Amino acid sequence: MRFLTGLGIAFFSLYLILAVHALSVSDKNKAKEIEAISSHVKDTKLSVSFKSNEYQRFVYAK
Amino acid sequence: MSKIVITNLNKLYNPNKPNAFYALKNINLSIEEAEVVILKGVSGSGKSTLLSLIGGLAKPSSGEILVNGQNIAKLPDIMSSGYRHKEIGFIFQSFNLLEGLSVYQNILAPLSLTSLSKEAINEKVSRAMSLANIEHKQHQTVGSLSGGERQRCAIARAVVMEPEIILADEPTANLDKENSLMFIDILKKFKALHKTVIIATHDTLFDDQNCIDRYVHMRDGEFVE
Amino acid sequence: MRSKNFVEYAILLLFKDKNDHLFSFLIFSFIVFILSSTLFISDSLQEDLLNSIKSQPEIVVENTRAGRAYAMHDGFIYDISKITGVSNVEGIVDGYHYFAQKRLWFHIIGDATLAKDEMIIGQGVKNAMAELYYNEEFHFFTEERMIRLKINKIAPKSTTIISNDAVYLHPNTARAVLGMEMDEYSKLYVSVPNPNEVGNVSLKIVEIYPSAKATTKEDAISAVRHLYYYKGGIFMILYVIALVSFFILLKNQISLVYGEKKKEIAILRSLGFCIKDIIALKFIQNTVVSVSAYLLGVAMAYIYVFMFNAPYLRNIFLGSELENSISFTPVIDINLLFLIFLFGVVPFLAFVILPAWKIAISDMSEAVKS
Numbered sequence: 001m002r003f004l005t006g007l008g009i010a011f012f013s014l015y016l017i018l019a020v021h022a023l024s025v026s027d028k029n030k031a032k033e034i035e036a037i038s039s040h041v042k043d044t045k046l047s048v049s050f051k052s053n054e055y056q057r058f059v060y061a062k
Numbered sequence: 063m064s065k066i067v068i069t070n071l072n073k074l075y076n077p078n079k080p081n082a083f084y085a086l087k088n089i090n091l092s093i094e095e096a097e098v099v100i101l102k103g104v105s106g107s108g109k110s111t112l113l114s115l116i117g118g119l120a121k122p123s124s125g126e127i128l129v130n131g132q133n134i135a136k137l138p139d140i141m142s143s144g145y146r147h148k149e150i151g152f153i154f155q156s157f158n159l160l161e162g163l164s165v166y167q168n169i170l171a172p173l174s175l176t177s178l179s180k181e182a183i184n185e186k187v188s189r190a191m192s193l194a195n196i197e198h199k200q201h202q203t204v205g206s207l208s209g210g211e212r213q214r215c216a217i218a219r220a221v222v223m224e225p226e227i228i229l230a231d232e233p234t235a236n237l238d239k240e241n242s243l244m245f246i247d248i249l250k251k252f253k254a255l256h257k258t259v260i261i262a263t264h265d266t267l268f269d270d271q272n273c274i275d276r277y278v279h280m281r282d283g284e285f286v287e
Numbered sequence: 288m289r290s291k292n293f294v295e296y297a298i299l300l301l302f303k304d305k306n307d308h309l310f311s312f313l314i315f316s317f318i319v320f321i322l323s324s325t326l327f328i329s330d331s332l333q334e335d336l337l338n339s340i341k342s343q344p345e346i347v348v349e350n351t352r353a354g355r356a357y358a359m360h361d362g363f364i365y366d367i368s369k370i371t372g373v374s375n376v377e378g379i380v381d382g383y384h385y386f387a388q389k390r391l392w393f394h395i396i397g398d399a400t401l402a403k404d405e406m407i408i409g410q411g412v413k414n415a416m417a418e419l420y421y422n423e424e425f426h427f428f429t430e431e432r433m434i435r436l437k438i439n440k441i442a443p444k445s446t447t448i449i450s451n452d453a454v455y456l457h458p459n460t461a462r463a464v465l466g467m468e469m470d471e472y473s474k475l476y477v478s479v480p481n482p483n484e485v486g487n488v489s490l491k492i493v494e495i496y497p498s499a500k501a502t503t504k505e506d507a508i509s510a511v512r513h514l515y516y517y518k519g520g521i522f523m524i525l526y527v528i529a530l531v532s533f534f535i536l537l538k539n540q541i542s543l544v545y546g547e548k549k550k551e552i553a554i555l556r557s558l559g560f561c562i563k564d565i566i567a568l569k570f571i572q573n574t575v576v577s578v579s580a581y582l583l584g585v586a587m588a589y590i591y592v593f594m595f596n597a598p599y600l601r602n603i604f605l606g607s608e609l610e611n612s613i614s615f616t617p618v619i620d621i622n623l624l625f626l627i628f629l630f631g632v633v634p635f636l637a638f639v640i641l642p643a644w645k646i647a648i649s650d651m652s653e654a655v656k657s
């Protein structure tokens with residue numbers, strides 16, 4: 001039981017830290033800045049830099 | 063009423079097959095409470111099979127085995143397991159210990175099915191180890207024990223639930239003379255505790271022992287005089 | 288309800304076979320880690336991309352010739368603006384400039400809000416230029432001449448997902464860099480106020496110009512949502528890795544009840560464990576292993592993606608020619624995580640419990656004699 005209790009506490013603590021991290025990361029700024037750029041460059045695309053087009057097509061199966 | 067009453071017991075292996083054979087044929091036996099009985103016979107005489115059936119490890123092809131008035135031959139799994147757990151202490155020829163666990167942890171196995179407190183469990187295990195004279199090895203893993211020590215661990219595990227019936231299958235087959243005599247000492251302790259004991263053996267060491275009440279001879283699955 | 292003693296004994300037996308269970312634990316954690324990391328990265332990128340396509344025009348027109356992108360001229364704008372339902376057509380400049388010294392392509396984007404010689408560059412472009420000491424200004428080499436431009440601004444780090452490889456220039460400057468004529472356009476933005484007419488308008492555009500491609504806003508949104516579907520080669524490989532690992536895991540799980548373990552089950556049965564007890568034992572042991580492995584896999588994936596920004600794995604998604612300092616915003620899809628749990632833990636348990644049950648119901652008297 002000691003093992004299970006310890007395991008439970010360990011995971012609880014770990015997930016608590018992750019939850020605090022997730023809540024503290026503010027993405028409002030990020031969303032605003034992305035929207036700002038894309039308001040005058042309307043047709044935005046994912047910025048990728050693959051060695052060749054063939055590799056990009058392989059990854060995204062276009 | 064007798065402790066164990068066996069009536070017309072038969073065990074057929076490989077039924078409906080060309081190699082079908084009767085391990086037990088029409089066995090009738092009565093064993094009283096606190097009686098110590100030796101089943102004597104060579105390999106293949108059916109004594110281990112009889113022990114397995116009394117111990118609820120297998121079911122007979124036909125016949126009755128009454129223990130405390132209850133027919134254990136027809137019990138469903140849960141009740142049959144309960145019977146093995148509380149009424150029977152089985153000491154196997156190859157000991158059947160859980161390798162990788164210590165002596166204490168092996169003896170603990172039957173107690174894991176109970177709701178006893180830690181203190182009560184410790185007390186029962188201590189008592190069992192004391193009876194089997196294996197206390198000094200309780201924290202050692204069974205893999206590092208000698209043959210005699212492994213058997214004493216198996217004995218402690220068999221008695222930890224304080225069963226009324228002890229069954230031993232060829233208990234001295236894998237032991238030297240010294241350890242075999244130690245087993246006889248433990249047998250005397252069983253007798254003093256009024257346990258019903260049935261031992262299947264062909265070891266002549268058990269001949270002419272005062273603690274033994276009866277000898278039953280078997281051959282080819284039947285009793286012989 | 289099993290007693291505390293039973294659960295403790297189950298854990299004791301678990302540690303007795305810790306090597307076997309550790310193997311299962313590690314493989315399962317790895318599988319969950321891979322799947323969760325892929326999920327986290329793709330969800331995070333999709334969330335950002337969906338923010339970026341809010342201003343997407345209703346229709347984007349691109350022209351092709353012999354399968355390659357081809358510029359359009361004012362005539363296109365005139366013809367398309369005449370289509371019923373179209374309120375406005377805007378031509379823009381967009382293309383790629385080859386930075387020969389580093390063998391990289393820069394995405395040149397015309398931005399009418401910029402001044403004639405103003406230039407904004409993305410983070411990746413900045414780093415690439417800086418490596419060749421282009422810190423204050425950059426030289427574009429075209430067929431005709433060299434164009435010198437001062438680096439005015441760097442695009443905010445948070446916009447890396449769309450700006451990393453981008454160079455934003457005034458449209459005329461962009462034309463000069465790309466070697467286009469002053470009246471040429473790479474793309475046309477078509478505004479269609481009535482959403483019900485978008486489909487008709489795009490069909491009409493293609494009727495007029497059969498070699499043109501008309502992409503609607505819906506298509507663009509759909510493309511973002513389907514960016515990481517299994518059809519992608521890389522995702523196929525990742526899922527195959529996960530699947531192969533899973534089969535190795537299942538094989539290991541089965542072995543947890545055969546061989547020596549078969550005798551162990553028989554011994555426990557002989558001591559009074561009923562069939563339900565054996566199943567409960569295996570269930571408890573393997574639930575502890577599988578649930579811990581799952582929780583660890585997801586946690587490690589979270590830390591890897593959202594705290595360390597997924598080194599190496601992000602290069603698979605985004606390419607590594609240009610240094611990419613994207614940071615992933617935590618986006619958690621509970622539904623998919625639950626699916627991973629369901630399709631992971633259930634087979635994990637089944638592949639142990641079913642064989643254990645089969646062994647538990649078999650004749651124990653022979654097994655304990657051997």
